[in-house]
Amino acid sequence: MAPQFGDYQYEIYLDGLQGVLPDHPMTFAGLAAGAEAALPPSVWSYVAGGAGDEHTQRANVSAFERWGLVPRMLVGARQRDLTVDLFGLSLPSPLFMAPVGVLGLCAQDGHGDLATARAAARTGVPMIASTLSADPMEEVAAEFGDTPGFFQLYTPTDRELASSLVERAEAAGFRAVVVTLDTWTTGWRPRDLATANFPQLRGHCLANYTSDPVFRSRLAKSPEDDPQGAVAHFSGVFGNPLGWADLPWLRSLTTLPLLLKGICHPEDVRRARDAGIDGVYCSNHGGRQANGGLAALDLLPDVVAAADGLPVLFDSGVRSGADVLKALALGATAVGVGRPYAYGLALGGSAGVVHVLRSLLAEADLIMAVNGYPALADLSSALRRAPGGIG
Numbered sequence: 001m002a003p004q005f006g007d008y009q010y011e012i013y014l015d016g017l018q019g020v021l022p023d024h025p026m027t028f029a030g031l032a033a034g035a036e037a038a039l040p041p042s043v044w045s046y047v048a049g050g051a052g053d054e055h056t057q058r059a060n061v062s063a064f065e066r067w068g069l070v071p072r073m074l075v076g077a078r079q080r081d082l083t084v085d086l087f088g089l090s091l092p093s094p095l096f097m098a099p100v101g102v103l104g105l106c107a108q109d110g111h112g113d114l115a116t117a118r119a120a121a122r123t124g125v126p127m128i129a130s131t132l133s134a135d136p137m138e139e140v141a142a143e144f145g146d147t148p149g150f151f152q153l154y155t156p157t158d159r160e161l162a163s164s165l166v167e168r169a170e171a172a173g174f175r176a177v178v179v180t181l182d183t184w185t186t187g188w189r190p191r192d193l194a195t196a197n198f199p200q201l202r203g204h205c206l207a208n209y210t211s212d213p214v215f216r217s218r219l220a221k222s223p224e225d226d227p228q229g230a231v232a233h234f235s236g237v238f239g240n241p242l243g244w245a246d247l248p249w250l251r252s253l254t255t256l257p258l259l260l261k262g263i264c265h266p267e268d269v270r271r272a273r274d275a276g277i278d279g280v281y282c283s284n285h286g287g288r289q290a291n292g293g294l295a296a297l298d299l300l301p302d303v304v305a306a307a308d309g310l311p312v313l314f315d316s317g318v319r320s321g322a323d324v325l326k327a328l329a330l331g332a333t334a335v336g337v338g339r340p341y342a343y344g345l346a347l348g349g350s351a352g353v354v355h356v357l358r359s360l361l362a363e364a365d366l367i368m369a370v371n372g373y374p375a376l377a378d379l380s381s382a383l384r385r386a387p388g389g390i391g
Contacts, residue, residue, distance in 0.1 A: 004080060005093065005365035008358045024348050024355045028319045028340055031356065035106075035343035042197040043105050047342050049191030052291025060287050060317025063295035067326045068386045069379070075372035080365055082376060086311060086334055087176055087257040087278065089148050092124040093361055094328055094376065097353075098283075098315040098336035099152035099178065104134020104205050106345045113140045115345060119353035121145030125361075128152050128178055128336070131165065132200060136211040141172040148175040152261070155179060156237040159249070164214040166253040177254055178281060178313075182262035184239040187289035201235065203227050209234050247275040259313065264299045266306035279311035279333075286316050286338055297327065304331030321363025329379035 012022055025031050036044050050057030082093045097120065103112035113133045117140045120127040128150040129140050141149055151169035156162050166177055192198060199205055209215045210223040210230055218237075223230035242250075251258060260272050261281035269280050282303045284296045296316035304312050314327050315336030327335045337360060344356035373379055 002079065004369075005082065005358070005361035006080075006369060008362040009366070022355070024344060024352050026359065028343075031340055031343040031347065035346040038108075038346045039106065042192075042195040043102065043199075045191035045195055046102055046197060046199060047100070047106060047339065047346075049189055050287040050291070051187040051189055051289055053190075054287060054291070056284060056291050056293045056295070057287025057317075059293075059295040060284065060297065061319060063297040063317060064319075064323045064326055066386050067297075067329075068384055069322070069325065069329070069367065069371055069373075070382050070384055071370070072372035072378075072382065075374065077369050077372050077374040080368045080374055082361070082365065082368075084334060084376065089175060091126065091148075091334070093364075094332075094334045095125050095324060095357065095361060095364075096150075096313070096334050096336050097125060097127040097341055097357075098286075098338040099128040099130040099180070100338055100342050101130045101132030102199055102205055103130070103342065103345060104207075105199060106342050107349055108346075109349070111135055112345050112349075114143055115350040116341070116353055117141070117143035117149065118350040119341075119357060120147045120149060122350070122354050123147075123357045123361075125357045126150060129174070130154075130205075131208050132205040133208050134205050136207045137165075137169055137174070138172045141169075141174060144173070150174055150176040150178050150259075152178045152180055154183060154238060155240045155242060155246075155250070157240045158214070158218070158237045161212065161214045161218075161237060162240075163253055164212050165208065168208075168212070170254055170256055174256070176257040176259060176278070178259045178261050179242075179250060180261045180285075181242060182285055182289050184241045187285075188291070189288065200238075201231060203231050206230065206234055244271060244275070247272075247277070251276050259311075261313075264296065264303060266302045269303050269306035269310075273307065273310050277310075279313060280307055281313040281315075282332070283313075283315045283336075297330065300327065300330045300332060321360045321365070322367055324360060324364050325367060325373075325379055326383065328376055329383035331380070 084094045106112045113135050130152050131154040151174040257278035259279040263280040311333040314332035318337045324335045341353045341356045344352035
């Protein structure tokens with residue numbers, strides 16, 4: 001019988017017979033507590049925090065409690081199929097790692113992007129690599145092995161620089177470009193304001209800029225000789241409040257699949273689809289950018305309906321394998337996880353990320369086994385609103 005993701009639990013139990021306990025926590029709460037202890041306070045607040053009083057961040061998490069999976073017995077789900085097809089890629093599972101812009105700082109050695117890419121290679125879980133990376137995208141992509149990786153673009157105001165970043169991503173072997181729409185300016189983040197900490201203004205995680213020939217050509221001195229000059233130029237070109245009129249230009253930058261991240265309204269989905277976008281990414285940035293909004297999960301069904309068969313990626317509030325299955329049941333093509341793997345990275349580098357990913361997949365797989373869902377397609381008919389649930 002072929003291995004299943006749920007077999008990870010047997011590895012842990014068998015190690016226990018030899019007196020070996022897991023190196024890393026088995027719950028999100030445990031991961032968060034460990035990461036808080038491991039990271040400097042300013043980095044912890046940046047990763048863990050959200051916008052405003054963090055109501056939207058909490059709503060993202062609690063929204064999953066309003067849905068439940070109904071078990072089906074005597075189905076014989078001895079083997080489960082979690083594979084998905086995405087842009088012509090056959091992926092072993094629907095899980096992916098959402099872009100996180102301070103991964104470098106989350107790792108003890110300062111190279112968290114590379115460690116995360118190695119975890120992608122070991123698990124088959126794709127990584128969406130952020131523009132805000134501690135290492136150049138070419139070095140990150142070189143660690144993917146046979147696992148496909150996607151590149152997340154914060155579109156700069158300098159169009160030549162934007163084109164250079166996308167061309168580099170394509171040449172490095174990334175398989176899609178994900179354009180983030182909701183971060184042309186930073187949201188109101190009290191935790192970061194309390195520590196007066198914005199990592200990029202301190203020169204962190206700018207390797208994709210300082211290694212770029214177009215960016216370097218704009219500087220009076222090299223980033224090595226004048227790092228503050230590089231930071232100043234970055235701050236001047238980072239934020240681009242894109243409009244619908246910019247989509248033809250974005251589409252012209254690459255032949256790779258192009259996704260728009262931050263799409264949550266069905267009318268925006270339809271306009272993106274009509275503009276030739278290859279997929280939409282339903283997300284509210286995990287509640288980091290704007291407070292006072294609805295949970296992203298509550299918006300997902302309308303996004304999926306408007307997509308009309310276009311792939312829909314999803315993140316925001318995913319903390320468990322059960323959450324992954326619920327998002328899939330609501331129509332997501334693939335589901336992203338963010339803070340949990342960043343916490344695993346803080347605790348154990350690449351091995352910590354692998355542990356988190358394998359744990360999420362094991363839980364999802366075992367829920368499918370116990371509840372009688374042999375395939376992901378079985379989930380949509382198994383989902384119900386929890387008693388008293390709203391949304």
